[in-house]
Amino acid sequence: MDDGATLIARLQAELGEDAVITDAAGLDGFIEDFRRRFKSGALCVAKPKSTAEVAAVVRLCAAAGVPILPQGGNTSLCAGAVPAAGRAMPVIVNLMRMRAIRRVDAQNGSMEVEAGCVLKAVQDAAAAVQRLYPVSLGAEGSCQIGGTLSTNAGGTSVLRYGNTRDNVLGLEVVLADGTIWNGLRALRKDNTGIDLKQLFIGAEGTLGIVTAVTLKLHPLPTHHALAWFAPTDPAAALQILGMFQAECGSRLSAYELMNRRQLDLVIEHVPGRRYPLEGKHAWHVLVELADTRGSASMAEQLQQTLERAAEAGLLADATLATSDAQRAAFWEVRHSVTEANMKAGVGLTTDCAVPVSAVPQFIDEATRAVRELVPDVDIVIVGHMGDGNVHFIPLFTFDAWHALANPAEMGARMRRQVNDVAHRLGGTFSAEHGVGQTGLAEMAHYKSDAELALMRTIKQALDPRNLLNPGRLLP
Numbered sequence: 001m002d003d004g005a006t007l008i009a010r011l012q013a014e015l016g017e018d019a020v021i022t023d024a025a026g027l028d029g030f031i032e033d034f035r036r037r038f039k040s041g042a043l044c045v046a047k048p049k050s051t052a053e054v055a056a057v058v059r060l061c062a063a064a065g066v067p068i069l070p071q072g073g074n075t076s077l078c079a080g081a082v083p084a085a086g087r088a089m090p091v092i093v094n095l096m097r098m099r100a101i102r103r104v105d106a107q108n109g110s111m112e113v114e115a116g117c118v119l120k121a122v123q124d125a126a127a128a129v130q131r132l133y134p135v136s137l138g139a140e141g142s143c144q145i146g147g148t149l150s151t152n153a154g155g156t157s158v159l160r161y162g163n164t165r166d167n168v169l170g171l172e173v174v175l176a177d178g179t180i181w182n183g184l185r186a187l188r189k190d191n192t193g194i195d196l197k198q199l200f201i202g203a204e205g206t207l208g209i210v211t212a213v214t215l216k217l218h219p220l221p222t223h224h225a226l227a228w229f230a231p232t233d234p235a236a237a238l239q240i241l242g243m244f245q246a247e248c249g250s251r252l253s254a255y256e257l258m259n260r261r262q263l264d265l266v267i268e269h270v271p272g273r274r275y276p277l278e279g280k281h282a283w284h285v286l287v288e289l290a291d292t293r294g295s296a297s298m299a300e301q302l303q304q305t306l307e308r309a310a311e312a313g314l315l316a317d318a319t320l321a322t323s324d325a326q327r328a329a330f331w332e333v334r335h336s337v338t339e340a341n342m343k344a345g346v347g348l349t350t351d352c353a354v355p356v357s358a359v360p361q362f363i364d365e366a367t368r369a370v371r372e373l374v375p376d377v378d379i380v381i382v383g384h385m386g387d388g389n390v391h392f393i394p395l396f397t398f399d400a401w402h403a404l405a406n407p408a409e410m411g412a413r414m415r416r417q418v419n420d421v422a423h424r425l426g427g428t429f430s431a432e433h434g435v436g437q438t439g440l441a442e443m444a445h446y447k448s449d450a451e452l453a454l455m456r457t458i459k460q461a462l463d464p465r466n467l468l469n470p471g472r473l474l475p
């Protein structure tokens, strides 16, 4: 038996034959990324069902010197959860069988869940006890809580509740040598030394495998008021955001911007979606207020703020959702952007964040920068404007893309043009998707030597043999 076969046999003995996938057809869904742009081989997929089994898998892989790729729902948008080409084939450790909700403590505002729980199941379990787990994003029906932690996922409610990092109280992690660290505390205050959990949040599986999490819950808003409106331009959208912040305070829960092109693509490519407003408007915002009580006053607050914005000439049209069904329909439009863009062509998705006040300037300058390369390139814009995160997406039809002499080079140059603008404005090239494989060149380009050296020091200390997720995050 060769080494790979020996390791597979040992993994099967440890987990059971059914829990180790080795055949090509079975591996297929685990080795290709969500957008179907990256595919590379893996030795096998191991599906442990407990923390002890994860630790056993890590120990066996470490003994064999085989790399380990932790995987959640495989919805990464930066090829973070699939094997890297040209490297030793890893064992993919998918946590899909670790889905227990271990404990919900409504009074403490916390819940302990296994890392393989799907995000939507976590939201539902919290809502069942009138609590909110606020992280929400388009992939919530399939991404796992361990994946959201490892990428420090953002989504649509960051402006009110923060990103994943702000909603984690404790962690359980299997380290590179198979040691289990149980840091599953449910405390809001704990100053006993370095806050170790922060090391693993956003580390994209390069420092350990997250096996369980204690999440922070919030009071469940039961009343919502949502509007869709057409600001005259991004600068007006920014001014209106300020008005909502002043008028509605912490009730403001979402403020999502998109351009006309993005909306058109959703309507064209995703069945069942409808234009929220009549008339053709260049810019669109979905705004939502949420509270534990007072829907009538909240709808008034929303309407009055929009009326003041209209009087100031900042918006062209607006509509309030008048039923739960309409509210859901507006959210569906927002959550359909990834599906629409994938069907429409090759989108060079970027994930920049800039200071919120610089969003209009970023959009202007990025538009000019990519049009220097291709004057008539289609530009799709969608973003979480409330937290300064704009997905600026030059989009090519499939035919136009394949007609390019060197598509890969064009993709890299366009993204660099956009990322350079963000960098000049004090921003980042990756606000929420992470680095994965596609952001490695940008890490090398934008991070200072000191910052990269610090990250490498931490990696070396926790995974000296570079077995956990090699070939991503750190150039």
Ligand SMILES: Cc1cc2nc3c(=O)[nH]c(=O)nc-3n(C[C@H](O)[C@H](O)[C@H](O)COP(=O)(O)OP(=O)(O)OC[C@H]3O[C@@H](n4cnc5c(N)ncnc54)[C@H](O)[C@@H]3O)c2cc1C
Residues within 6 Å of the ligand: 034, 069, 070, 071, 072, 073, 074, 075, 076, 077, 080, 081, 095, 115, 136, 137, 138, 139, 142, 143, 144, 145, 146, 147, 148, 149, 150, 151, 152, 153, 154, 155, 156, 204, 205, 206, 208, 209, 210, 211, 338, 339, 432, 433, 436, 469
């Ligand atoms: C339609 C759509 C919309 C999206 N919208 C958003 C959005 O609004 N905001 C946002 O932030 N992201 C968004 N994403 C990106 C993606 O959903 C998130 O990054 C998500 O957090 C990934 O979770 P996952 O379980 O699929 O992780 P995977 O894709 O499986 O893995 C992501 C990374 O985490 C590592 N990892 C996974 N599980 C573990 C674990 N248990 N322990 C250690 N490492 C682990 C992997 O190795 C990989 O590096 C979207 C994706 C799609 C497809």
